[in-house]
Amino acid sequence: MAGPSNPKTLNKALLLLPSQSHFKPKSSASFSSALTNDDDFQDPSPSQARLPKPTSKIASSKPFGPYNSASPRTSKKPKQHSPYGGKENLDVAGKCTEDLDLGHGLDSSRPTKKPKQQPVSAEKDCLASVVVEKSDETGKILTSIQQNSETDFEDLDLCHGLDSIESTIDCCSGAQRTTNQEELKRGYLFKSIEARLLNSNGGFEERKEEESEQCSELDLLLKLCGEEDEVDVDSLTADSHRQEECLGLDNEYGLICCPLCGADISDLSGEMRQVHTNECLDKEETPTDVITANNDVSFQCPGQVLNDSPCQSPKDVVLVSPVVEWLRNLGLAKYEEIFVREEVDWDTLKSLTEEDLFSIGVTALGPRKKILNSILELRKETAEEKVARQDVKKIVSVDAGTKPSKLITDYFICPVSERKKVCATDRAQMDAGRSCSNTPCKRNQKRNLAKSAKSKDIPVWCSIPGTPFRVDAFKYLRRDCSHWFLSHFHLDHYQGLTKSFCHGKIYCSSITAKLVNLKIGIPWDMIQVLPINQKINIAGIDVTCFDANHCPGSLIILFEPPNGKAVLHTGDFRFCEEMTRNSILQTCGVHTLILDTTYCDPQYDFPKQEAVIQFVIESIQTETFNSKTLFLIGSYTIGKERLFVEVARALQKKVYITASKLSILECLGFTREEMQFFTLNEQESQIHVVPMWTLASFKRLKYVSNQYAGRYSLIVAFSPTGWSFGKGKKKSTGSRWQQGTIIRYEVPYSEHSSFSELKEFVKFVSPVNIIPSVNNHGPESSSAMVSRLLD
DNA sequence: GCGATCAGCT
DNA sequence: CACAGCTGATCGC
Numbered sequence: 184m185a186g187p188s189n190p191k192t193l194n195k196a197l198l199l200l201p202s203q204s205h206f207k208p209k210s211s212a213s214f215s216s217a218l219t220n221d222d223d224f225q226d227p228s229p230s231q232a233r234l235p236k237p238t239s240k241i242a243s244s245k246p247f248g249p250y251n252s253a254s255p256r257t258s259k260k261p262k263q264h265s266p267y268g269g270k271e272n273l274d275v276a277g278k279c280t281e282d283l284d285l286g287h288g289l290d291s292s293r294p295t296k297k298p299k300q301q302p303v304s305a306e307k308d309c310l311a312s313v314v315v316e317k318s319d320e321t322g323k324i325l326t327s328i329q330q331n332s333e334t335d336f337e338d339l340d341l342c343h344g345l346d347s348i349e350s351t352i353d354c355c356s357g358a359q360r361t362t363n364q365e366e367l368k369r370g371y372l373f374k375s376i377e378a379r380l381l382n383s384n385g386g387f388e389e390r391k392e393e394e395s396e397q398c399s400e401l402d403l404l405l406k407l408c409g410e411e412d413e414v415d416v417d418s419l420t421a422d423s424h425r426q427e428e429c430l431g432l433d434n435e436y437g438l439i440c441c442p443l444c445g446a447d448i449s450d451l452s453g454e455m456r457q458v459h460t461n462e463c464l465d466k467e468e469t470p471t472d473v474i475t476a477n478n479d480v481s482f483q484c485p486g487q488v489l490n491d492s493p494c495q496s497p498k499d500v501v502l503v504s505p506v507v508e509w510l511r512n513l514g515l516a517k518y519e520e521i522f523v524r525e526e527v528d529w530d531t532l533k534s535l536t537e538e539d540l541f542s543i544g545v546t547a548l549g550p551r552k553k554i555l556n557s558i559l560e561l562r563k564e565t566a567e568e569k570v571a572r573q574d575v576k577k578i579v580s581v582d583a584g585t586k587p588s589k590l591i592t593d594y595f596i597c598p599v600s601e602r603k604k605v606c607a608t609d610r611a612q613m614d615a616g617r618s619c620s621n622t623p624c625k626r627n628q629k630r631n632l633a634k635s636a637k638s639k640d641i642p643v644w645c646s647i648p649g650t651p652f653r654v655d656a657f658k659y660l661r662r663d664c665s666h667w668f669l670s671h672f673h674l675d676h677y678q679g680l681t682k683s684f685c686h687g688k689i690y691c692s693s694i695t696a697k698l699v700n701l702k703i704g705i706p707w708d709m710i711q712v713l714p715i716n717q718k719i720n721i722a723g724i725d726v727t728c729f730d731a732n733h734c735p736g737s738l739i740i741l742f743e744p745p746n747g748k749a750v751l752h753t754g755d756f757r758f759c760e761e762m763t764r765n766s767i768l769q770t771c772g773v774h775t776l777i778l779d780t781t782y783c784d785p786q787y788d789f790p791k792q793e794a795v796i797q798f799v800i801e802s803i804q805t806e807t808f809n810s811k812t813l814f815l816i817g818s819y820t821i822g823k824e825r826l827f828v829e830v831a832r833a834l835q836k837k838v839y840i841t842a843s844k845l846s847i848l849e850c851l852g853f854t855r856e857e858m859q860f861f862t863l864n865e866q867e868s869q870i871h872v873v874p875m876w877t878l879a880s881f882k883r884l885k886y887v888s889n890q891y892a893g894r895y896s897l898i899v900a901f902s903p904t905g906w907s908f909g910k911g912k913k914k915s916t917g918s919r920w921q922q923g924t925i926i927r928y929e930v931p932y933s934e935h936s937s938f939s940e941l942k943e944f945v946k947f948v949s950p951v952n953i954i955p956s957v958n959n960h961g962p963e964s965s966s967a968m969v970s971r972l973l974d
Numbered sequence: 975g976c977g978a979t980c981a982g983c984t
Numbered sequence: 985c986a987c988a989g990c991t992g993a994t995c996g997c
Contacts (some may be wrong), residue, residue: 469992674989681978755987781987819988879984904987935987 413554452723455745456650457663506532513557515550531559536665536722638923644777644956647752649744650724654752654777660686666722670754671737672698672821684709690721694736697850698821713738716767727767731756733779733934734822735851742770748774751948753956757778757792757933758940763947776950781935781957782905783968788939789905789931796826799930800833800899803870806899807834810869813895814880815887817875817902821847822934827872828853831860837866869895878902881922888925898925905933938971945972 448456506527507519525543527535535558540551551850645656651658654668657679663686669677672695682687682704689696689705693712699705713719715738718727724744731737733755739762742750751773762768782789789795799816816827816838832836840848840861848861862868877883878900888898920927936944945953955968 673987675987679979683977822988874989875987878982883984933987 226842238318243426271628275325386614449556450552451745452552455651455723458649458744513553515553518545518550518554521545533558569961612911620834642956642959644752644954644959647742647744647750647777648747648775649746649750650742651722652724652742654740657684659683662686666690668752669695669699670740670742670752671731672702672735673734673755673819677703680705680855684721690726692736692738694851695738698736698847700828701850713740716765718743718767727771729762729765729768733757734764734819735824736821741767741773743771748951750775750777751950752777753779753944755781755935758936758944762944768948773948775954776945776948777954777956778972779935779957780941780946780955780959780968780972781959782938783941783955783971784934785938785971787937788903789933789937790933792825792932793858794828795903795930795932799826799903799928799932800830802899802901802928803830806836806897807836807869809897810895812869813887813891813898814870815829815873815878815884815898815900816870817878817904818844818872819875821851823875823903823932823933824848824851826901827870828857828860830870832857834870836860836870837862837868839863839865839871841872844872875902875904878927881920881925881927884925887921888923896924900925900927902927902929903932904929905931905937942972 216393314358326906387483425514446459448459451459490581506522506529507516509532510522511517521544522532526542535554541556545551545554579850592744641656641659641661645653645659647654650666652666652668653664655670655676655679656664657667657669660679667687667689669689669691671692677699680699680703684705687709689699689710690713691699691710692715696707696712698705699710711721711727713726715728715730718725720726724742726743727741728740731739731754737756738754739756740752740754742752744750748750749771751768751771753776756779806814816830817823818827827838830836837860840863842863845861847860865871873887877887879902884898884900888895891898918929920929953969953972954967959965
């Protein structure tokens with residue numbers, strides 16, 4: 184493995200852009216000359232033919248805002264609230280029109296929600312010291328991070344008689360460290376473009392080489408670490424579940440055994456037992472009847488003698504005793520007070536989780552495990568009773584066709600409170616399974632097929648091996664999971680999440696949490712906010728989140744299950760150098776990397792965001808003296824904010840946003856200063872932030888143009904997307920399109936990693952196993968992507 | 975009538 | 985091609 188960064192690779196893209204004459208912002212003269220030519224495209228490119236031809240329908244369309252996302256063809260209802268109109272406005276405006284004054288700009292006296300910014304713990308990481316110990320005898324290198332005294336020093340035992348080298352992150356950051364810390368202080372997202380651009384010039388390159396020198400020792404260490412975990416290309420695409428091995432716990436008081444491998448799993452939480460057993464099941468393909476036939480459920484392993492431990496007889500424990508009596512039976516009378524205070528009744532008791540116990544004050548490991556074990560028994564018994572009363576066939580038919588692990592799932596039953604609810608989604612899935620034969624409509628059959636497929640196949644990149652967790656898997660809601668992580672608030676990741684969600688807890692960043700609450704209506708008590716750069720424990724598994732540098736609130740999540748095989752899920756991310764300086768990422772030793780492979784192809788080697796931002800700034804700057812030019816900057820629901828915020832900052836101009844956009848921006852942790860860059864008064868700015876699809880076609884742009892016919896004579900639109908740097912557009916940093924008085928730039932502003940960034944990240948993480956999460960249509964495409972990354 | 979979901983579209 | 989999203993139609997409750 185090479186060092187954390189390769190200066191040449193990093194700067195290649197940056198150097199590309201300024202010299203591209205093709206992509207240089209046109210001067211005012213160029214824009215003006217455009218005005219004299221009324222004909223269609225002046226600057227055609229190979230894919231021009233794909234653009235829709237302008238039609239005459241536009242003029243006759245119903246009233247809707249110039250930036251309405253609806254096409255003129257489909258817009259039927261006049262929903263106008265502002266020039267932007269449309270559903271987007273109604274969605275949020277419906278909730279907040281009263282406190283949004285569309286006629287005025289951003290009134291500083293208006294109470295604006297100002298969410299606290301994410302804790303800037305990356306800074307802390309920069310300061311964390313690194314202790315590097317080197318063994319002359321074994322050649323083994325161990326890097327351990329001292330941070331918050333939470334460091335696990337267990338591994339240090341592996342090294343003895345070592346020459347200790349103490350170094351700090353400084354060795355890696357050098358002169359840049361100060362800059363980085365200052366930048367971080369300004370919040371994670373919006374760094375000074377000026378500072379960044381300075382870095383992107385020669386100074387940056389020189390500094391990079393310097394760093395490279397200084398880091399050579401660290402590079403060597405990392406390289407050696409990498410060699411310990413050599414990548415086995417053959418195994419890269421293997422089913423991640425199969426790679427999990429059963430833990431052979433050596434516990435002389437073994438209370439509960441895995442029914443498959445025989446390992447003592449009494450130390451694991453209920454969910455972890457479920458995970459363990461599921462994995463054994465997947466691995467060994469043990470006949471399921473071993474489990475299901477055993478209605479009198481015990482934790483006996485096949486061929487094993489049941490442990491006769493006194494505290495594991497559920498029937499003894501239950502005895503219709505009240506909670507206090509139950510506690511006393513467990514020898515945990517000292518917790519009576521807590522349980523009484525928290526009003527834990529018998530039903531509540533059965534739904535308690537490890538986190539609950541922690542939060543009410545049962546923090547000691549021993550009692551906690553004892554209680555959990557016993558609760559598990561209680562649940563099991565309740566489930567048995569329920570199953571005996573119910574029509575078993577019905578349940579079996581629902582599960583028919585699912586993997587054997589489904590049956591094991593029932594073995595380690597979910598909390599009672601959750602099972603009691605029959606969720607809409609589950610009902611839908613059950614219906615889908617039942618009603619195939621009685622739906623004559625072709626479309627219904629199709630839909631049902633899709634649904635039953637959905638209920639079966641959870642993509643490998645949504646399940647975290649070794650844990651009971653799912654990531655961005657709301658399309659695959661199932662009752663066998665109660666921990667649902669959401670990496671960021673983009674539709675393709677939260678799809679399936681509705682306000683009727685009742686499958687457990689949602690884990691996400693604070694920004695995402697606000698949006699999930701605001702836009703979907705998920706109540707706060709179903710959301711757990713995850714801190715950044717701080718290890719926490721969820722259901723017995725260490726979880727650490729990092730800023731993914733994708734959209735605001737996006738996370739990279741590190742899972743460290745008890746089996747020692749760490750899983751790093753990138754969600755959607757754009758690699759940046761700061762990631763390589765993160766001490767936790769440097770040392771966690773990733774086994775499985777679930778990777779955002781959106782641009783996993785060498786053709787996608789677009790420039791750094793800073794360079795693109797600078798291009799847009801310069802383009803606007805050259806023309807802003809002309810008050811009859813309207814600038815449009817495309818944006819997603821969330822995403823691409825940095826572009827227009829930096830434009831506003833550099834030009835010291837406000838940008839116009841819609842009310843709905845404002846309500847979203849208010850969730851994103853902008854500073855008061857940054858919020859001042861936005862205005863709801865379209866008269867106040869000639870720079871407008873609009874939904875991306877407004878810029879998608881000239882048809883729509885022409886509609887905008889017509890709406891502003893009196894006020895603006897030229898429209899310059901910036902469509903920021905990584906796809907502008909794709910097939911047929913090689914080595915171009917973007918493309919320019921023109922139709923009459925409308926100019927559209929497709930600028931390669933990407934919030935996903937470029938191909939070279941992906942490679943660099945993979946080198947840095949050095950995982951044993953890679954699972955592509957995008958464009959992964961099966962083993963073939965998956966292994967193709969992986970080999971490209973390792974090439 | 976409403977929410978959820980899908981196909982079709984950009 | 986398809987980032988991430990919008991729309992109307994349809995279905996079930």
